Amino acid sequence: MNILEFTEKVRAIATEGVYYARDPYDDLRYKKLLDLTAEVISSTLNVDKKILMTNFLKDSGIITPKIGVVVPIVSEDGNYLILQRSDDFKWCFPCGFVDVREDIYSTSIKEVKEETGLNITPRGINGLTFKGPDTYDDITHYQLNVVVETNKVKENSKISLSHEHIHYRWIDISENVSDSFWHSGHEKILNYLENNVTSIPLIK
Template sequence: MDTGDRIAALADEIRGMAANGLHYAHDTYDRARYERLVGIAAELLSLADPRSAAEIERAYRGGLGLLTPAVGAAAALFDDDGRLLLTRRADNGRWCLPGGAADVGESPSAAAVREVREETGLHVTATHLLGVYDSRLQPGPVRGWHAYTLVFGCRPDGGALTVNHEVTAFAWCTEAEACALDLTGGTRLTVPDAFAWHRDPTRTVFH
């Protein structure tokens, strides 16, 4: 983890402590201390983020409730030849498993199924939990808020691959082909694990 990533991680941890402190605190002096910590976290993150401390603090204060890591869900989907489906993101051109943030009121597996449908046009059923991943432990930059991603092995049920505003291309890849692509940081972990799971469906990994 480089210096910028470490600064961002510390700022996020301070932000979480401050938000949870404000959620539970009743003492005026304690609340004042936690309010100050919000400002310190924002100023600290501004050292590693292009936004100003004021912009970051406004974003922080938009979500000052009880905080826990965010939750995402992704899908590992294989064809009959044992190739894994990857999508190319429209925002940065990099490749990843289909997936995204879970909605409130939605189970993790339902989130994975929905994300596959929205990003690829395919209908799938989640059949196995492949792994649980901590964003702080993925390769590459870890800027942003702390998150857990649950990856599910999925069975195709129909539909057709269709590009959209989130995804510009699809690829069914062997393990070697997948690892040769420009993968997002977290996908560099999940791709090898997906192929390992495909060889042994009893396998589950977690951080």
Template sequence: MSRIDHINNPDAPAPNSVVPSAVAFILDDQERVLLIQRSDNGDWALPGGGHDLGEHIAETAVRETKEETGLDVEVTGLIGIYTDPRHLIEYSDGEVRQQFSIACRATPIGGRLAASDESMQVAWVSAADLADLSINPSMRLRIEHGFANAAAPFLG
């Protein structure tokens, strides 16, 4: 299924769903962030996805990271909550989702890097190399907040 991110687009279709999701901001020992290249739109992003019934939101971040990257992680903190109603995600099945994403800080504890059906590539990326990648502005904000390591989480 394909995906189009609409950010501040007055011509975007009206939203018809909200699905809580979680992403994981993970650094390696060289201070590089783990990113996936999404198979649904080709953009680079933090690993993550929709919250399933019966799980804690931290479990969502752990599960989605394993599914998309092959790594096992442990959630260690909260970076922020991202609910911008001007960020809409349009899917090819007709769903238009309003953003609701919780960004978690996590650390790798095992596994092996591997792409999946949801990720064309998985890579450790330095902060200096982020500018060269196609990353939507909302995801870029989450990555910037992860690197900033603020004392209080972002609420927006």
């Protein structure tokens, strides 16, 4: 277990403690633990400690990974649509967090529409990916992403980018690109898709 994994486990315990503590002294102790975890993560990842602590205190109850979707859009020619992000300038598939009272399929439809202008129909689940501060040094939370399969689209379809992206392109699944080309975690997805074609169907 590395220091970040250990610190995240302590943070989860401390956050639950802040939520459930009834004694003011216990509340103070758990908040001190949170402050220590913020200090460790801040120094390890070079992130502002005050911002971390503010985000930590917003969480309550049992801490679980954030849930997101990744939606690889494949063309009728077998190429995949990728987007260049406006924040880190790296490339990714259409993706986003699942909002409260959304399911993964409605999130997939919404995110693809917002980020590309395309209307898609989810077909099932291709797989799951997991990432956290112990696997990538540019994120401070743990995230579980559901990779959603959709219908195929035409490559000449009109793509309308949102403010989150600056370019798009279609990529051959066998194209050799470095891991640094990808937004964190997305380098694994193309390799997975290249070697797996089955999916869990959508249950209606």
